[in-house]
Amino acid sequence: MIQEEKYEVAVIGAGAAGLCAATVCASAGRNTLVVDREEHPGGILRQCIHSGFGLRYFKEELTGPEYAERVAEKAERAGVRFRFGTTVVSIRREENGMLAITALSAAEGVRIIRADALILAMGCRERSRGNLAVPGSRPAGVFTAGAAQRLLNIEGILPGKKAVIAGSGDIGLIMARRLTWAGIRVEAVVEIMPYPAGLTRNIVQCLDDFHIPLLLEHSLVNILGHGRVEAVEVAPLSRGVPVTERKFRIDCDTVLFSVGLIPENELSAEAGVELNPATGGPLVDSSYETGVPGIFACGNVLHVHDLADFVSEEAEHAARMVLRRLDGSSGGSGQFPVRVESNLKYVVPNRFLPGCGTRFAFRSLIVCDDGVLEAEQNGKILLSKRFSCVRPAEMLTLELPGSLLKEPGELRFRLRKGEEI
Amino acid sequence: MIYDVAVIGAGVSGASTAWRLSRYQLHTVLLEWRSDVGFGVSKANSGIVHAGFHHPLSTLKARLEIRGNLMFEALQHELGFPFRRTGILVAAFSREEMVTVHKLYEQGIANGVPGMEMCGRERLLQLEKKLNPEVVGGCFAPGGGTIEPYRYVFSLVESATRNGVCLKCDFEVAEASRAEDVWRIRSSSGAEVRARYVVNAAGLFADRVSGIFGAEEFTIRPRKGEEYLLDRSSAARPERVVFPVPGAHSKGVLVIPTAEGTTMIGPTSDAVDDKFDTAASAEQMQRILSHVRNLIPGVSPRDLITSFAGLRPVMDNEDFYIALSEKAPAFVQVAGIQSPGLTASPAIGEYVKDLLKSAGLPLLEKVHFAVELAPRHEVRHESPAALDRLHSGNPAWTHIVCRCEKISEAEIVEAVRKGHTTLDGVKFYTRAGMGRCQGGFCAARIMRIISRETGIPMEELTKKGGNSRLAAGRLGDLPVNTAEVRGGEGA
Numbered sequence: 001m002i003q004e005e006k007y008e009v010a011v012i013g014a015g016a017a018g019l020c021a022a023t024v025c026a027s028a029g030r031n032t033l034v035v036d037r038e039e040h041p042g043g044i045l046r047q048c049i050h051s052g053f054g055l056r057y058f059k060e061e062l063t064g065p066e067y068a069e070r071v072a073e074k075a076e077r078a079g080v081r082f083r084f085g086t087t088v089v090s091i092r093r094e095e096n097g098m099l100a101i102t103a104l105s106a107a108e109g110v111r112i113i114r115a116d117a118l119i120l121a122m123g124c125r126e127r128s129r130g131n132l133a134v135p136g137s138r139p140a141g142v143f144t145a146g147a148a149q150r151l152l153n154i155e156g157i158l159p160g161k162k163a164v165i166a167g168s169g170d171i172g173l174i175m176a177r178r179l180t181w182a183g184i185r186v187e188a189v190v191e192i193m194p195y196p197a198g199l200t201r202n203i204v205q206c207l208d209d210f211h212i213p214l215l216l217e218h219s220l221v222n223i224l225g226h227g228r229v230e231a232v233e234v235a236p237l238s239r240g241v242p243v244t245e246r247k248f249r250i251d252c253d254t255v256l257f258s259v260g261l262i263p264e265n266e267l268s269a270e271a272g273v274e275l276n277p278a279t280g281g282p283l284v285d286s287s288y289e290t291g292v293p294g295i296f297a298c299g300n301v302l303h304v305h306d307l308a309d310f311v312s313e314e315a316e317h318a319a320r321m322v323l324r325r326l327d328g329s330s331g332g333s334g335q336f337p338v339r340v341e342s343n344l345k346y347v348v349p350n351r352f353l354p355g356c357g358t359r360f361a362f363r364s365l366i367v368c369d370d371g372v373l374e375a376e377q378n379g380k381i382l383l384s385k386r387f388s389c390v391r392p393a394e395m396l397t398l399e400l401p402g403s404l405l406k407e408p409g410e411l412r413f414r415l416r417k418g419e420e421i
Numbered sequence: 422m423i424y425d426v427a428v429i430g431a432g433v434s435g436a437s438t439a440w441r442l443s444r445y446q447l448h449t450v451l452l453e454w455r456s457d458v459g460f461g462v463s464k465a466n467s468g469i470v471h472a473g474f475h476h477p478l479s480t481l482k483a484r485l486e487i488r489g490n491l492m493f494e495a496l497q498h499e500l501g502f503p504f505r506r507t508g509i510l511v512a513a514f515s516r517e518e519m520v521t522v523h524k525l526y527e528q529g530i531a532n533g534v535p536g537m538e539m540c541g542r543e544r545l546l547q548l549e550k551k552l553n554p555e556v557v558g559g560c561f562a563p564g565g566g567t568i569e570p571y572r573y574v575f576s577l578v579e580s581a582t583r584n585g586v587c588l589k590c591d592f593e594v595a596e597a598s599r600a601e602d603v604w605r606i607r608s609s610s611g612a613e614v615r616a617r618y619v620v621n622a623a624g625l626f627a628d629r630v631s632g633i634f635g636a637e638e639f640t641i642r643p644r645k646g647e648e649y650l651l652d653r654s655s656a657a658r659p660e661r662v663v664f665p666v667p668g669a670h671s672k673g674v675l676v677i678p679t680a681e682g683t684t685m686i687g688p689t690s691d692a693v694d695d696k697f698d699t700a701a702s703a704e705q706m707q708r709i710l711s712h713v714r715n716l717i718p719g720v721s722p723r724d725l726i727t728s729f730a731g732l733r734p735v736m737d738n739e740d741f742y743i744a745l746s747e748k749a750p751a752f753v754q755v756a757g758i759q760s761p762g763l764t765a766s767p768a769i770g771e772y773v774k775d776l777l778k779s780a781g782l783p784l785l786e787k788v789h790f791a792v793e794l795a796p797r798h799e800v801r802h803e804s805p806a807a808l809d810r811l812h813s814g815n816p817a818w819t820h821i822v823c824r825c826e827k828i829s830e831a832e833i834v835e836a837v838r839k840g841h842t843t844l845d846g847v848k849f850y851t852r853a854g855m856g857r858c859q860g861g862f863c864a865a866r867i868m869r870i871i872s873r874e875t876g877i878p879m880e881e882l883t884k885k886g887g888n889s890r891l892a893a894g895r896l897g898d899l900p901v902n903t904a905e906v907r908g909g910e911g912a
Contacts, residue, residue: 002809037821087821102805106820106830109812110805128859130727133649137700138729140844140884140891144861151865156896157880183899226697227888253893266654266825266857 002110007033007081008326010101010115012088012267015043016308017299017315018121019071019080024319025119026078030326033113034080035103037087041075042068043123044146045308047153050174052201056309067308086111091118091271091295099294117322120268120282120290120297121315124261124304126171129223132259134166136223139230145171145258149178158182160254164232165189166220170198170306170393172258177206179256187250188213190220190234195367197260199306199393220255221247229253261304271295278346279303285335285351286358287325288318296322303348303361306395310361317359336408343371343415345392352411357402362413364390370418373398378409386418423603424450424587425782427616429594429630431458433570433763434755435622436577437770442777443584446785450614451578451586452606454593456886457846459574462624463763464849465699465731466570467648467677467688469662471761472509472562474529474537475672482741485765485772487532490564492767499793500576502569503680509565510540510548511664512556512716518666519558525667526560536563551659551717565662567680570763571849579839580794584787589614590840591886594623597634599750604634618751618782620773625696625734627756636749639742641756643696643732644670646688647705650679650727652857657719658684665716670739672760674712676720681852686713686720693732701728726857733759743769745776753777797835801827822870823863825856833867837874845885847871864891 009025011018014036026032040046045053048064055061058070075082086105094100099118103111126144141160143151148159149171163179165172168191176186189207194217196203207214215234219242222233232255235247263281265273273282274291281302282290289296298318299311335351338360345363352358362373371390375382375398382404387396398413405411426442428435431453439451455461473490476483497504513519522539529537538544538561545559546552582588595609597619606614623630628641651657658678665673671690679685689705706728713720736742736757746752753776755769762769778784798811800818811818817831828851836850844860847853847867854860854867868891872879880892893899 002805037824085820087824089821089827104800104808104819104821104829106812106816109816109819110809112805125858126861128726128861130650130859131725133701133703133706133722133725133728135700135702135706137698140889143864147861147864151892152896155865155869155879157865158893158896158898159891160893161899181901182896183901184893221703222700227883227885228890269654 002112003108004112004114006114007031008115009033009117009119009322010035010099010113011119011121012101013043013121013123013299013301014038014041014072014082014084015121015123015299016045016067016071016311017123017301018043018119019075020312020315021119021121021298021319021322022080023071023075023078024316025322026075026080028323030323032080033083033115034075035083035086035088035101035113037085039085041072041082041084047146047150048174049153050178053308056307057312071312088267091267093271093292116294117326118295119318119322120295120301121299122264122267122301124263124300126257127260127262129257134220134223137225139223139225139228141225141229141254142223143254143256145169145175145256148256149175152178152182158184160184160229160252162187162252163254163256164220164250164252165256165258167191167257167259168196168198168214169258169260170202172256173198173202173206175256175258176212177210180210180212184254186210186212187252188215188234190215190218192217192219192237195391197393200391223255229255261300263301263304265301268295268297268301276346276350279348281348283350284348286349286353286356287321288349289321289325303346306393310395314361336410338411338413341412341414344413347413352405354406354408355402356405357400358405359397359399360413362396362398364392364396364415366415366417367391368417372416372418374414374416375400376412376414377407390415422448422615424448424614424616426450426618426620426777427452427604427606427614428620428622430461430622430624431574431578431588432461432463432622432624433459433574433766434758434769435620436574436581437766438620438622438755438773439586440577440581441770441774443581443586444786444790446787447782449586450616451581451588452592452594452614453588453590456590456843456883457841458578458588458590459571459849460845460885462731462734463574464571465646465648465729466763467646467675467685468568468570468679469509469677469763470504470506470566470568471764472529472537472565473532473534474525474560474562475667475761477528478532480740481743482761482765483532485741485768486761487534488768489765493566493568496767500580501794501796502572502576504566504568504573505680506564506566507661507678508548508561508563509662509664510545510559510561511666512545512552512559513666514555514557514715516557521666522558522560529560529562534562534564537561549659549661549663551657551719552663553716553718567662567677568763569680575850576794580791583791583794594630594633602751604751618753618777618780620753620755620777622755622758624758625732627734627754631754631756634749634752636746636752637754639736639756641734641736643693643698644735644759645691645693645698645730645732647701647709647728647730648685648687649706649709649725651684651686651720651724652726653682655684655721655724657717657721657724659717663716665712674709676713676717686710688731696732699730699732701730727859735759741765743772743776745780751780753780799832800829822866823853823856825858826852828853830870833870834874837871842871842875842877843883843885844868844871844891
């Protein structure tokens with residue numbers, strides 16, 4: 001028999017976003033369920049055994065598993081129900097308007113879970129070698145940084161002995177240090193951009209402290225080896241194109257890719273949720289509601305965050321909006337579009353409600369040490385904020401109070417370099 | 422024991438031959454030098470069942486292609502591999518190209534290709550809505566289609582072994598001698614097999630194997646084809662296989678709606694020297710993209726999930742070489758099986774069977790031949806109700822291991838128990854790890870299951886046998902140079 005059950009709020013994903021969102025809903029007395037395919041809460045945090053989590057959200061420095069444990073405990077205390085080892089295979093709206101998810105688990109077989117509101121918190125996945133079509137053969141020893149992290153930190157398996165890391169995303173940097181501690185020699189981190197993709201603190205603590213070379217404006221142009229990786233070829237870039245005459249070989253048996261993250265929205269797309277090509281996540285209004293009424297999104301499934309702490313904050317905020325909807329407030333009607341102009345990759349959320357204070361998150365397309373973020377509406381600058389350190393790796397946020405956001409009409413954001421640069 | 426027949430090479434040709442022979446009262450052994458079947462030329466294949474209009478009937482390959490094409494429904498019914506007659510269309514973009522299309526059409530009619538049709542622009546766009554609207558015309562063959570080539574080989578071998586064929590993997594033929602009408606075949610690791618008849622279906626290495634048996638001298642030249650795979654969500658997936666107008670040595674770069682829902686673009690066609698050179702290159706990717714965007718403008722590099730390359734085993738005259746050896750007794754050559762070898766393979770098996778018969782192999786049909794393989798369940802194709810029933814028999818059916826392709830633990834365990842004990846073996850048998858994350862999430866989980874089922878420690882598992890170890894040992898196995906490791910405070 002296929003089992004069926006009904007909740008007020010169902011959350012897909014028990015990472016930082018799902019747990020924090022569920023905690024808020026359950027604390028308000030809502031009957032809340034979190035579904036996750038893993039056997040334990042925490043999502044990818046569980047394999048992030050390094051520290052640096054929680055400085056903002058918990059006001060102390062924690063490891064990933066500690067952070068996961070804290071947010072999971074809060075959720076349990078709030079009365080959140082869990083189904084672990086459970087994979088959601090589809091989301092749909094039934095004829096009566098109710099949202100229904102189909103979930104599979106070894107323990108319980110097939111289960112239909114209905115909910116008044118659904119929160120998407122599935123997180124993201126890593127871009128792979130295949131997404132980039134990196135040339136060369138296809139031997140063993142090529143991993144995404146996160147897959148190698150899982151092998152090492154969860155399974156206790158050494159992925160190799162001598163590694164090159166392609167891409168300078170945070171997971172790659174963390175793994176450079178982790179591999180070194182495990183006795184694996186990291187020959188180089190290769191980054192195509194003239195600046196690193198990861199946080200500055202990780203460059204210092206994970207590369208500089210271990211004398212691991214960071215090759216900026218270089219590209220991995222070939223992977224060699226039949227059974228196992230034998231070497232890679234790396235070339236400097238000139239205006240974004242590899243200078244193959246100057247390519248050189250680095251012997252290694254392992255290549256890790258840390259070349260970006262993609263929000264996991266295949267389920268969302270199948271449910272009819274419209275996605276933003278700039279983020280890979282759903283387009284949401286200021287309530288974090290997607291284009292499908294009753295379906296909300298937060299955390300890395302919405303846009304890739306730099307810190308877990310920001311994920312938790314966003315999830316709590318989104319959950320408060322879910323509660324308002326359940327209490328009967330109207331949906332996204334009466335909202336106006338939000339756009340980004342020069343030097344910004346994206347903004348979240350994508351719509352706003354006049355009179356309602358909203359926090360916006362951005363990613364910069366440029367590197368500068370004095371940037372001014374401006375909010376403009378109907379030809380008028382509503383607010384501008386200076387940032388002393390603008391990096392594509394780091395998220396920017398800007399809070400617009402309801403007192404400034406009174407008027408209807410499109411809201412635009414842009415980023416200017418400061419005067420003295 | 423002395424086998425009646427030893428088939429060397431478990432690709433499509435060898436597997437098809439062994440499967441055909443399994444109907445008879447024979448002892449057949451199938452020898453494969455890799456760790457799993459279909460892991461050579463057959464794995465990196467475009468997966469097209471060709472319609473039969475590309476080659477003239479004067480060639481053996483065209484005759485076997487046309488016969489082979491017609492055999493796939495029955496085969497699919499018996500063996501259950503993914504196959505769909507999507508139809509094949511050739512799109513022309515100029516008057517000059519239309520001249521070639523006319524020739525293809527007439528060749529197709531002469532070859533007896535069923536339903537072959539000349540098409541104007543409107544008809545082509547009706548047949549394939551994603552086609553570049555600048556197309557001027559083309560032709561259409563409804564009998565062409567797509568197949569999952571490795572799944573087809575697995576099915577053939579599975580049925581053959583169920584019907585008594587003995588499969589030996591990791592058996593690399595190193596020496597052969599003949600005495601008292603029996604071939605004695607020795608492997609590079611010292612194993613020995615004796616057989617009265619030998620079929621050389623060694624793909625890229627058929628020339629070497631022929632030499633080992635003292636048979637004809639010839640050269641197999643590898644011709645590389647690179648392919649790129651697009652995610653199943655790609656908006657560019659066509660309804661039909663879309664061909665350009667062919668060039669001198671290849672059928673061109675195509676857009677292929679694979680039988681499992683993804684989209685493949687390729688292949689290129691370039692002579693190479695090294696029979697192990699299956700590397701992909703940046704230049705070829707750009708070439709493929711620009712070619713296929715001319716056919717279907719919606720193809721986007723954003724949808725790429727992986728790339729691979731295969732090598733076609735090419736004879737100098739470009740035709741198949743399937744014949745009894747004139748130099749070595751009781752030895753059948755099955756060489757030069759390049760495109761359309763996959764399409765022709767069912768007919769190749771039959772043809773080889775007849776050659777063996779003409780060389781004196783007695784063929785008596787078995788009384789009990791298991792025609793059909795037991796149907797395989799796959800979570801992605803089951804209804805929730807059916808899944809729930811499967812779960813009550815075995816809870817592993819509703820434990821999803823590969824999220825992108827929805828592959829359950831039960832499917833992975835089945836693959837391992839059937840002998841696919843490498844990561845690639847499981848991947849090609851089940852599709853686990855073939856989706857958009859390319860094993861990023863599930864590889865470690867699959868390794869755990871293989872390890873549990875086989876007793877092989879996780880760190881000793883391989884990607885595809887041989888020296889393709891997935892790990893270097895266990896945490897703590899490597900010394901840490903503490904002098905070098907400084908800093909890292911607070912973590």
